[in-house]
Amino acid sequence: MSSPERRQITGFSNPTIKRLKSLREKKHRKREGHFLAEGLRILTEALDAGKTPKLLVVIEDTDLHPLAEKIEAATFAAGGEVIETSEAIIAKLSGKSNPQSIIGIYEDHPTALADIDRNASDIWLVAQALRDPGNLGTILRTGDAVGAGGLILIDDCVDPFSVEAVRASMGAIFTQHVAQAPWPDFIDWLRSGTGQLVGTSLNTDKDYQAVRYEAPTFLLIGNEAQGLPQDYEAACDVLVKMPMMGKADSLNAAVASAVMAYEVLNQRRK
Amino acid sequence: MSSPERRQITGFSNPTIKRLKSLREKKHRKREGHFLAEGLRILTEALDAGKTPKLLVVIEDTDLHPLAEKIEAATFAAGGEVIETSEAIIAKLSGKSNPQSIIGIYEDHPTALADIDRNASDIWLVAQALRDPGNLGTILRTGDAVGAGGLILIDDCVDPFSVEAVRASMGAIFTQHVAQAPWPDFIDWLRSGTGQLVGTSLNTDKDYQAVRYEAPTFLLIGNEAQGLPQDYEAACDVLVKMPMMGKADSLNAAVASAVMAYEVLNQRRK
Incomplete structure (x- = not known):
C-alpha cells in the first residue's frame, strides 16, 4: 500500500x-x-x-x-x-x-525538575551515574509497571534517549517523566517539599521489608559498579538492603530498583 | 612483576x-x-x-x-x-x-538435569527460549542472590557461556548450576519428584502475592517477546501475575524473575 x-x-x-x-x-x-x-x-x-x-x-x-x-x-x-x-x-x-x-x-521530552509534581505519584525512581542504557530503559519500564511518576537521573548518567535505552524501555520513555539534575539541585528540590529518600546500600543491616515507606517515596539506586557515594547515602532518610543469600553482594541495578519498587507498591496495595 | x-x-x-x-x-x-x-x-x-x-x-x-x-x-x-x-x-x-x-x-560446566539435586535449594529458576544474554546473566546473578540452586534453560535459549551472559552474571555462572533441556525432558524430570511449577503469565488474575509457594519452587519465565507457550502454561501448577499499574503489560524477563524470586524468598524467611 x-x-x-x-x-x-x-x-x-x-x-x-x-x-x-x-x-x-x-x-x-x-x-x-x-x-x-x-x-x-x-x-x-x-x-x-x-x-x-x-x-x-x-x-x-x-x-x-x-x-x-x-x-x-x-x-x-x-x-x-x-x-x-x-x-x-x-x-x-x-x-x-x-x-x-x-x-x-x-x-525528546526531558522534564525539568521544577516541573515535576511529586504528588502525582507515590513512587519515583532516582538513579545515580547509571552507565548501562539497557538498565536505564529497563528501570523506566519497571517504573511504568509500578505506577511510578518517572525517573530522575542524577549526575552523569547514560542518555535516556539512546536507541538502546528507548528499546529496553519498551515504550515507557513515552509515558514516564525523565528528569536530569546534579545531586545538589536534586536534594534542594527534594527537601523543598514532602518525600522520603530511600537508598539501597550495602552499608546497612536494615532489611528492605522492615521499613514502612512513606509517599511519595524516592527510591535511589547507585552506579552499577560503585553504588552510591557515601555523602549521598548520608543524605537519605533511610538506607535499606535486600537479603543476599549467595556469594555476591549486589544485584543488577535494574533488578534492585524493581525489587524495591514492588515492595513499596505491595505495601501500598495492602 | x-x-x-x-x-x-x-x-x-x-x-x-x-x-x-x-x-x-x-x-x-x-x-x-x-x-x-x-x-x-x-x-x-x-x-x-x-x-x-x-x-x-x-x-x-x-x-x-x-x-x-x-x-x-x-x-x-x-x-x-x-x-x-x-x-x-x-x-x-x-x-x-x-x-x-x-x-x-x-x-564450561553444564549440569545434566539428571544430576540436579532439587532438594539442595528451595528455589530454582527456569527460563524458556530466552534470547538476551544480558537477561540470562542477570537471572543467574539474581539466582545467586536469592539462594537459588541454579537455572534450567528450556528449548532454544541464548548460550549461558557467552561473554555477555558471563559478564552480566557477575560470576554467578561459576556458582549456579546451569542445565539445558527440551521441554518434554524437563517436565518428565520435574514430575518424577517433588516441586511446584509456577508460571508468570498474563493469562491469569491470580496475584503473585496471593499464592503460598511450596519448596522446591520452580519459577518459569517465558521468552522476552512471546511469553510462555499455552501448553507450557497449562502444565504449570499455578499461574501468577504481578500487578501492572501502567500502560505496559509485562516486565523485562530478568526483572520478572527477580520480583518473583524475592517473593518466594520473603515468604520463606518469614
Whole structure:
C-alpha cells in the first residue's frame, strides 16, 4: 500500500538517511532535540501516549500492519513526514541483524525538575551515574509497571534517549517523566517539599521489608559498579538492603530498583 | 612483576590469541568446551567457587592486583597456563572500549538435569527460549542472590557461556548450576519428584502475592517477546501475575524473575 504523500528514498547517501543515522549518537540527538524509536510495539505505545513521530520510516512495497497504518495516519495528521525506503537501508539504520520494519523520530521530552509534581505519584525512581542504557530503559519500564511518576537521573548518567535505552524501555520513555539534575539541585528540590529518600546500600543491616515507606517515596539506586557515594547515602532518610543469600553482594541495578519498587507498591496495595 | 613461567605473546596473529578470540563465538565454545570470562571481579568469584582458568591472560609490564596474583598462583598450581600480552591485544580480545585487564579461559560446566539435586535449594529458576544474554546473566546473578540452586534453560535459549551472559552474571555462572533441556525432558524430570511449577503469565488474575509457594519452587519465565507457550502454561501448577499499574503489560524477563524470586524468598524467611 503506497501512499501518495510518502516520500521515497532509495540511496544510502540521502541526507535524510544520514540524519536518521546520526541520531544514534548522543551529540546529534542533543543538537537536534530528536531521538529514534524502533519497532511497532514501541511506536504504538508512543501513539497511545499521544506522541507522534516528526518523521516515520517504513519499508517500501509491503502492506503495513493495521497498527502501523494508524501511526502513519497520525503522523500525517500531526504534520509529520513519512518516508518509505528499502529493507537494506532500514537494516543499516537499525544496526541490528533482525531490524524492525518501522522507525520513528520523536522530539525528546526531558522534564525539568521544577516541573515535576511529586504528588502525582507515590513512587519515583532516582538513579545515580547509571552507565548501562539497557538498565536505564529497563528501570523506566519497571517504573511504568509500578505506577511510578518517572525517573530522575542524577549526575552523569547514560542518555535516556539512546536507541538502546528507548528499546529496553519498551515504550515507557513515552509515558514516564525523565528528569536530569546534579545531586545538589536534586536534594534542594527534594527537601523543598514532602518525600522520603530511600537508598539501597550495602552499608546497612536494615532489611528492605522492615521499613514502612512513606509517599511519595524516592527510591535511589547507585552506579552499577560503585553504588552510591557515601555523602549521598548520608543524605537519605533511610538506607535499606535486600537479603543476599549467595556469594555476591549486589544485584543488577535494574533488578534492585524493581525489587524495591514492588515492595513499596505491595505495601501500598495492602 | 614478570614471572618466568609466563609465556609472552606479542602478535595478533599468534594461534593462542586467535583461539581466545574464537571463543567469543558459540560454535567454537561448544567444540572446545571452554569459555571466556573477563575482569578481576568475575575471575575472583570463580576462584572463590574453586574454579581456576585453564589459561589466564594478563597485561605485560604491569603490577598485578593482589587478587590477580592469587588467581595467577592458583592457575599455575592447577597446571594452567599464564600468558602476558599487550594492552592492545587484550583490547582486541575483549572487544570493549574499556577492556578488562585480565581474562580467563575456563572449562564450561553444564549440569545434566539428571544430576540436579532439587532438594539442595528451595528455589530454582527456569527460563524458556530466552534470547538476551544480558537477561540470562542477570537471572543467574539474581539466582545467586536469592539462594537459588541454579537455572534450567528450556528449548532454544541464548548460550549461558557467552561473554555477555558471563559478564552480566557477575560470576554467578561459576556458582549456579546451569542445565539445558527440551521441554518434554524437563517436565518428565520435574514430575518424577517433588516441586511446584509456577508460571508468570498474563493469562491469569491470580496475584503473585496471593499464592503460598511450596519448596522446591520452580519459577518459569517465558521468552522476552512471546511469553510462555499455552501448553507450557497449562502444565504449570499455578499461574501468577504481578500487578501492572501502567500502560505496559509485562516486565523485562530478568526483572520478572527477580520480583518473583524475592517473593518466594520473603515468604520463606518469614
